[in-house]
Amino acid sequence: MMSRFKILQSTPTLRLALSGEWLYTTSKKDLRSLRAAVRDATEVEIDFSAQPIVDFAFCAFLLSLLKDKSYTFLNPNAHIQEIFATLEQYPPNLPIDTHKPSALFTFFRDIGLWVADFFQSMMDFLHFFGMSLYYLGLSVLHPRRFKIASIFYHISESGLKSLPVVLTTSFIVSYAIALQGVIQLDKMGVPIMSVEIVAKLCLRELGPFVLALVIAGRSASSFSAQIGVMNLNEENDALKTMGFSVIDFLVTPRILALIITMPLLVFLSDVVSLLAGMLATNVQAGVSFTQYWERFYEYVDITHFWVGIVKAPFFGLAIGLVGCFRGLKVQGDTESLGRQTTLSVVNAIFWIIVINAIFSFFTTTLGI
Structure with missing residues (x-):
């Protein structure tokens, strides 16, 4: 099932109708299109009448797009309401970690990440080599x-x-x-x-x-x-x-x-x-x-x-x-x-x- 949205009304309030699947696996192309559609709007209405399949990750992404905008969700089912209720209760202002790791820690961390990446790439290549043979x-x-x-x-x-x-x-x-x-x-x-x-x-x-x-x-x-x-x-x-x-x-x-x-x-x-x-x-x-x-x-x-x-x-x-x-x-x-x-x-x-x-x-x- 594809990820789709339709613009029902553009002025004065932007109204979008979502359909299909909007999950964490949704392609970047579809997410960029949705972001472009709501970028310049100040008032947005999201219509869930088509009962799209959404998950927690997409709802969090949607709320990030609607930040500093006036928005309304139309016809959401109980599952969607529960997700948005959980997200809206999440503390908006989290404390910022000002601690900076030491140069020695950063050095060894980077070496560790490089070794792990090298080992994984080597194992992938050996697997590919075996499959090719x-x-x-x-x-x-x-x-x-x-x-x-x-x-x-x-x-x-x-x-x-x-x-x-x-x-x-x-x-x-x-x-x-x-x-x-x-x-x-x-x-x-x-x-x-x-x-x-x-x-x-x-x-x-x-x-x-x-x-x-x-x-x-x-x-x-x-x-x-x-x-x-x-x-x-x-x-x-x-x-x-x-x-x-x-x-x-x-x-x-x-x-x-x-x-x-x-x-x-x-x-x-x-x-x-x-x-x-x-x-x-x-x-x-x-x-x-x-x-x-x-x-x-x-x-x-x-x-x-x-x-x-x-x-x-x-x-x-x-x-x-x-x-x-x-x-x-x-x-x-x-x-x-x-x-x-x-x-x-x-x-x-x-x-x-x-x-x-x-x-x-x-x-x-x-x-x-």
């Missing part, structure tokens, strides 16, 4: 659950359309780092060694890592904004009402799209990074393209390429999970949307760094 497993067991059209759409949005910025960023960063490496090795008299050093760095770390950072800034924020707007428009609630799973329809296709596209993007990023390194060594040290590729073929093993490729799906999984999780956390207003979108980028970059560090530790330990 569960629905992903169901889709693998029952391939008909895959939303093929949605997956290909997000592959196009997150993969193909991100190619220009991804490849440009990879080229610029790789060229700058390769140039600095060549300069230092040229001073030592061994500029040719920059070929394998830069190539291994690009294949193992630079290509996948820079690519993941760019995708995190692009796709994580995009996922959060898209799902967050759906939350604000109550589209996700509509999906749940119809018996559909939000994770099945919104989360799984986005995660799968990134898991599929990240290795392909890493491959292209590696190619561009190697070309940038080749150009830098040629410009700075005069190493010909033929020498570069001969040195590369002789000293750079295919293992370095596969290390970067294996990282890519994990980067995609982390970006997709964080982006969708933060989007589903949006609630209330557009301020929440901006806050969660910002957090999605920050969290995604953090998890990319953690995953990259874990891979570096294990590959170094195993001698790969």
Whole structure:
């Protein structure tokens, strides 16, 4: 049942007729509309003839709107009369607490609140991660659950359309780092060694890592904004009402799209990074393209390429999970949307760094 009111008379006395449900769960939009309707009136009559369903919280809100105004309640039932009688008997002038907590107390209180919020957010994310893996497993067991059209759409949005910025960023960063490496090795008299050093760095770390950072800034924020707007428009609630799973329809296709596209993007990023390194060594040290590729073929093993490729799906999984999780956390207003979108980028970059560090530790330990 919806919350509704109707203006029966505007002058000289504003008369409003309430109907439907007016409870503590009433949307902010309806409450703002009611506040706007009575804001400029000095005399107000509230008609309860339609027998609206109200609770204590709404009646308290209504009295706060009618403060300093002349008001009359028409045709209230016994329940409504009892609520307003209780509220009107409440002491209007409560003593004001002038005690200010100490700086030390405030400091530890803020730390405690932050820890509690962090722990709750971590538990929510673990729950979301488990649900996502569960629905992903169901889709693998029952391939008909895959939303093929949605997956290909997000592959196009997150993969193909991100190619220009991804490849440009990879080229610029790789060229700058390769140039600095060549300069230092040229001073030592061994500029040719920059070929394998830069190539291994690009294949193992630079290509996948820079690519993941760019995708995190692009796709994580995009996922959060898209799902967050759906939350604000109550589209996700509509999906749940119809018996559909939000994770099945919104989360799984986005995660799968990134898991599929990240290795392909890493491959292209590696190619561009190697070309940038080749150009830098040629410009700075005069190493010909033929020498570069001969040195590369002789000293750079295919293992370095596969290390970067294996990282890519994990980067995609982390970006997709964080982006969708933060989007589903949006609630209330557009301020929440901006806050969660910002957090999605920050969290995604953090998890990319953690995953990259874990891979570096294990590959170094195993001698790969």
